[in-house]
Amino acid sequence: MQQNNTKELKLAVLIDADNVPYSNVKGMMEEIAKFGTPTTKRIYADWTRPNANGWKAVLLEHAITPVQQYSYTTGKNSSDSALIIDAMDLLYTGKVDGFCIVSSDSDFTRLAIRLRESGMKVIGIGEQKTPASLIAACDRFIYLEVLDGAIKKKKPKAPPVSTEPENKENKKIAPKVAAPKTPEKPAQKPLNKIDEPTIELIESTIEDIGDDDGWAFLGDVGNLIVRKKPEFDPRNYGFAKLTPMLKSLTDILEIDERESDKKNIKHVYVRLRFS
Template structure:
C-alpha cells in the first residue's frame, strides 16, 4: 500500500510554534509530508519565535509582506500555493495548519478535487473550517505529546490525560450511539475498527484525546452505554473488538 504524500501549509500568524514537533509526528501518522511551507511576514517580531523551529523541522518559510494594515496577506499566498500544488498532482492530500476560518473555501475546494484535507488549529477555530476538513485535530491535545508508555495494555486503556479540552457531552454520546447503530449487523454488533472513521464523517474534530482518552475503546467503556465483546484472534495478541448498545 502506497503511503499518501501530503503538503503541509502553515499559517504562522494564526497558530503557535510551541508544539510543531508533535504536530509533524501526528501528520506522519497520516502520510509523508513531502512539502512543508509556512507563511508570514517574517519582518514582523511577532513571528520571530518560529525561526528556530523552521530549521529544526525543515520547513520552508515563504515571505509575504503585509501591504495593508489589518489584512493578512499570508492567507492569499497560502491559498495560491495550495492551488498550484493541487494542479501539479504531486500530493494526495493537504494539511492546513491555521485557526482561521478564511481557509474554509480552500479546504472545500481541495476536497472537491479528491484531496484528503486534514486541519490543525486551536480550540478557538471556527466551526465552518473544521467542518470543511476530512479530519481536524486540535493543537492543544498535542502539547503533552503522546500518552506515556505503559507496559500493560489494560493500563493504557484506563489511562486518562489530566486535562481534557472537551467534556463528553450528550451530543457526543448521541453521535457515537447513532454511529454504532448505523454500522450494526443483524445482531446489533458493530466492529470498533470501523467506528472511528465513520464518526469522523459526521464530526471531523472527533478525537478521543479531546476527552482525555488515548484511544476510542477506553472512551466507549467510560460512557458505559455499550456491551463490549473482545475476541482474541490468537495472532500477536491482536483482538477484534465489537460493541452494541445495552
C-alpha cells in the same frame, strides 16, 4: 490519484504562522506523520516582524520552508492569499495526495472545500476557537490544544539523605530509604465533556453499522464518527484512544474483545446495552 492507504499519502503541509505558536510545531508534525509523508512543508508569515523571532530553530529542525509575505495592510492577515495560491499550484501539479492546512482562520474554508472536490484528503489543524465552517470543510480536524507538548512525567525525587548521628560503636546506621514511588501517568485535561450530543453521535453510529445482533467493529465505528464529525478525537475528552473512551460508557455500551488470527491481537466490537 489518491491512495487508499493513508500511511502512504504524500501530503502538502501549509502553515499559517499567524495562527500557530512555534511551540506547537513538534507535536503537530508528529501528528501529521500518522496520516502520511509530508513531502512539501511551507509556512507563511511576514518574517520581518519582531514577533517572528523564535521560529528559526523550529523551522530548521523540521525542514519547513518559510515563505515571506509582507503585510500590505495593517490588521490584515497577508499570508492567506499566498497560502491559497500555493495550494492550488500544488493541486495542479498532481504530486500530492492530500493537504494539511494548519490554521484557525475561516478564510481557508473555501480552499478546503475546493481541494476535497478535487479528490484530495484534507486534514485541518487549528485551535479550539476554529469556526465550524472550516472544521466541517475538512476530512479530519485536530485541535492544537491536544498536541501542545505531551505532558511531562514527573521524575521521582531522590531519597532524602539521613542526618542521624553515628551510634555508640561509631558505626553509621544505614538510613531508612523509602522505595521511590512510580510516578502516575498524569491524566490529560479534557477539552470537552462527554455530553449528550456526543453520546447520541456514538449511539447512532453503532446503530448505523451494527450487525443483526447490534455488534459493530470498533475501527468502523471510529471511521464513521470522524466522517460525521471531523473534529471528533478521543483526546478532546481526555482519552488517548477510542477504546478506553467507550469502555468508560459501560452503562450504555457493551464491549466484546474477540481473538483474531494474529497472536496477541484482539478485535474489539461494541454494541448498545439493551435495557
